[in-house]
Amino acid sequence: MTDPGFDDVLAAAARIAPHAHVTPVLTSRTLDALAGASLHFKAEHLQRIGAFKFRGACNAVWALDEDEARRGVVTHSSGNHGAALALAAKGRGTACHVVVPEGAVPGKLAAIEAYGATLHRCARTIAAREAMCAALQQSLGARLVHPYTDPRVIAGQGTAALELLAVQPLDAIVVPVGGGGLGSGTALAIAGASPRTKLYVAEPAGAAETAASLACGKRVTDFTPDTICDGLRGTLGAINFELLKAHGAKALVVDDAATLAAMRLIWTRMKQLVEPSSAVALAAVLAHREAFEGQRVGIILSGGNVDINALVAA
Amino acid sequence: MTDPGFDDVLAAAARIAPHAHVTPVLTSRTLDALAGASLHFKAEHLQRIGAFKFRGACNAVWALDEDEARRGVVTHSSGNHGAALALAAKGRGTACHVVVPEGAVPGKLAAIEAYGATLHRCARTIAAREAMCAALQQSLGARLVHPYTDPRVIAGQGTAALELLAVQPLDAIVVPVGGGGLGSGTALAIAGASPRTKLYVAEPAGAAETAASLACGKRVTDFTPDTICDGLRGTLGAINFELLKAHGAKALVVDDAATLAAMRLIWTRMKQLVEPSSAVALAAVLAHREAFEGQRVGIILSGGNVDINALVAA
Structure with a gap:
C-alpha cells in the first residue's frame, strides 16, 4: 500500500462496519455558550475498547x-x-x-x-x-501494525471524521494529535468528503512537536514529552507529518491546566468520562475562541480510558 | 388534581416536549454479559439539569x-x-x-x-x-411544588419510562427509589403502555423504608437514612406508596458497596458519569441475577450530578 487516500478511508469504513460502532454525536448548550460556537462532539470514547484506535x-x-x-x-x-x-x-x-x-x-x-x-x-x-x-x-x-504510521491504521482512523461529516456539515474539525494517526486520517476524510472544512490538530504544550514541525515545514523529533495527556506523548510520524502538511492542517497548542479544565467541563456538563488526551481538543477551541466564533465545529472525543483509581479518592 | 393516572403521563409528555430532552437509551455488551440479561439504560443523567427531576x-x-x-x-x-x-x-x-x-x-x-x-x-x-x-x-x-408527592411531578417523572417503552419492549423496569416520585410515575406509565412489564424499585439498605412499607402493606416512616445515595434519603410519600402498592411493585435492597461497584462499572464500561443514586438500580439487577436472567431489562439512570471535587483527588 502506498500513501493512503480518501478511497482507502471509504474502503476502511466498509471493512470495519460489521465490527465497530457508529458512535453518537453529542452536543451541549452550556459548552456552545462558553465557546460561542456550535460544537459537535464525536463520541469515540464510546467506541469499542473505549477509543477511536x-x-x-x-x-x-x-x-x-x-x-x-x-x-x-x-x-x-x-x-x-x-x-x-x-x-x-x-x-x-x-x-x-x-x-x-x-x-x-x-x-x-x-x-x-x-x-x-x-x-x-x-x-x-x-x-x-x-x-x-x-x-x-x-x-x-x-x-x-504500527499504532499510527501504518497506512491502513491511518485510513481506519479517518472513518470517525467521515461519519461525523455525514451527519453534520462543519466549518472546522479539531482532533488531538500525538503520533498523528487520527489527524492524518481526518485530513484524508475531509479532503474527500468536505474540502472546505478546516482541520486543526490540538496538542499539549509539553509535547508540541507537531506545532513545531508544521511551523518550520520539517519534522521535529527532538523533544522530551511532559504532559498528563498520556495518549499524546508519541512522536509525530513521518507519513503523518507529510499528510498533515500537504492538507494545510493548523496546530493549536494548549497547556495541561487548560486541558484539565476542559476535561472537567466534559465530565460535569456532558457527564461523559473522557481521558485528558480527549479534552485537549475542547481546550484548544476554548483557548482560541476568536478562530471558531459562530462556526460549526466538530471535536473528536478520542477516548475514555481514564485510570479511575488514580483519579478517585474513594 | 386527584390521583394521577396514565392520561396525566401522556399529558405531561406533550406538555414538556418543547422543553425537555428525549434522552438516549444506552447499551453495553460487557454489562449484558455480567447481568446475563439485555440491559437498556435510559440516560436521564443527560436530561436538562442532569437528572430526571x-x-x-x-x-x-x-x-x-x-x-x-x-x-x-x-x-x-x-x-x-x-x-x-x-x-x-x-x-x-x-x-x-x-x-x-x-x-x-x-x-x-x-x-x-x-x-x-x-x-x-x-x-x-x-x-x-x-x-x-x-x-x-x-x-x-x-x-x-413538592419534590415527589405533587401529582404533576409524579406524572412528569413517568414520561421517562414512557419514552423508554416506546423504543424498546421490556420484561422489567428497575428504578431507584427515595421519595418515590420516579417509581410511582413509572408505575403509571407501565400500567398504560406495557402492563406485562414488571416494576422493581431499587433501594439502598441504609434507607430501605420502601421495602419495609411494601412488605408490611403499611407506610413505614420511622427510619434514619444512612447511605451514600444522597438522592435517595427522602421518606417514601403517602401517595407514592399507594401507587407502588396498587401496582404490585417489588423492592430490591442493595448495600452501598454494591452500589459503588455498579457506579464504577457504569463509569469505566459505559463512560457515563452517573451519581451513586443512579447506580443502585444496576446494583440491584446484578445482585438479583436470577430474577432478570435472559430478560430485557430497562434501567433508569436517574442523574449525573456527582460532586467531582469530593471524588477526584487532583
Whole structure:
C-alpha cells in the first residue's frame, strides 16, 4: 500500500462496519455558550475498547489476506492501540502479540491480555522494543501494525471524521494529535468528503512537536514529552507529518491546566468520562475562541480510558 | 388534581416536549454479559439539569394557569428538584423560591441561584422549613411544588419510562427509589403502555423504608437514612406508596458497596458519569441475577450530578 487516500478511508469504513460502532454525536448548550460556537462532539470514547484506535486496528486486521491472518499481528503499544489490536485480532481469530516495556501500567496490560493477546516483555529502551518486534515478525511471520504510521491504521482512523461529516456539515474539525494517526486520517476524510472544512490538530504544550514541525515545514523529533495527556506523548510520524502538511492542517497548542479544565467541563456538563488526551481538543477551541466564533465545529472525543483509581479518592 | 393516572403521563409528555430532552437509551455488551440479561439504560443523567427531576418540575410549572404562573412556585429541595424547578420556572418566566436549610452544599445552591431562583435560608429542622414554605405560599401566593408527592411531578417523572417503552419492549423496569416520585410515575406509565412489564424499585439498605412499607402493606416512616445515595434519603410519600402498592411493585435492597461497584462499572464500561443514586438500580439487577436472567431489562439512570471535587483527588 502506498500513501493512503480518501478511497482507502471509504474502503476502511466498509471493512470495519460489521465490527465497530457508529458512535453518537453529542452536543451541549452550556459548552456552545462558553465557546460561542456550535460544537459537535464525536463520541469515540464510546467506541469499542473505549477509543477511536479500534477503527484503525480493525481495518488493519481485516485487510490481511488469509495467509497473513494465519500468521498473526504484532505491535508495541501497551495503551489503547494494543487493546484495540488485541480485540480486532480476536474478532478475526488471528493471533496478536504485544511487546510491552518493563514498568507498563498493570491495568492496561490486564485489559490487553483479557482480549486474548500474548504479551512479550522487554527492557524499557526503544532499541529493545524494536529488536523484540523484529524477532517476533521473523520467527512467527507476524505482521507489524504500527499504532499510527501504518497506512491502513491511518485510513481506519479517518472513518470517525467521515461519519461525523455525514451527519453534520462543519466549518472546522479539531482532533488531538500525538503520533498523528487520527489527524492524518481526518485530513484524508475531509479532503474527500468536505474540502472546505478546516482541520486543526490540538496538542499539549509539553509535547508540541507537531506545532513545531508544521511551523518550520520539517519534522521535529527532538523533544522530551511532559504532559498528563498520556495518549499524546508519541512522536509525530513521518507519513503523518507529510499528510498533515500537504492538507494545510493548523496546530493549536494548549497547556495541561487548560486541558484539565476542559476535561472537567466534559465530565460535569456532558457527564461523559473522557481521558485528558480527549479534552485537549475542547481546550484548544476554548483557548482560541476568536478562530471558531459562530462556526460549526466538530471535536473528536478520542477516548475514555481514564485510570479511575488514580483519579478517585474513594 | 386527584390521583394521577396514565392520561396525566401522556399529558405531561406533550406538555414538556418543547422543553425537555428525549434522552438516549444506552447499551453495553460487557454489562449484558455480567447481568446475563439485555440491559437498556435510559440516560436521564443527560436530561436538562442532569437528572430526571426536570421532567416533573417542568410539567408542574407549565401546568400552572396564567394567574398561578404570575405568582410563582416554591419548594424546599436544595438538590436536583430545586435546580429542576428553578430552570423550569425560568423557562416560563415564573418566579421560583427555594427554601434551603443552613449547611446545604454551596455548589448546589450556586447552581439553583444560577438558574435564577431566589434562595430563602432557614434553620435545619423540618418545622423551620415547613414554616418558611408556608409563609412564602401565603405572602406571595406562590404554589408549593413538592419534590415527589405533587401529582404533576409524579406524572412528569413517568414520561421517562414512557419514552423508554416506546423504543424498546421490556420484561422489567428497575428504578431507584427515595421519595418515590420516579417509581410511582413509572408505575403509571407501565400500567398504560406495557402492563406485562414488571416494576422493581431499587433501594439502598441504609434507607430501605420502601421495602419495609411494601412488605408490611403499611407506610413505614420511622427510619434514619444512612447511605451514600444522597438522592435517595427522602421518606417514601403517602401517595407514592399507594401507587407502588396498587401496582404490585417489588423492592430490591442493595448495600452501598454494591452500589459503588455498579457506579464504577457504569463509569469505566459505559463512560457515563452517573451519581451513586443512579447506580443502585444496576446494583440491584446484578445482585438479583436470577430474577432478570435472559430478560430485557430497562434501567433508569436517574442523574449525573456527582460532586467531582469530593471524588477526584487532583
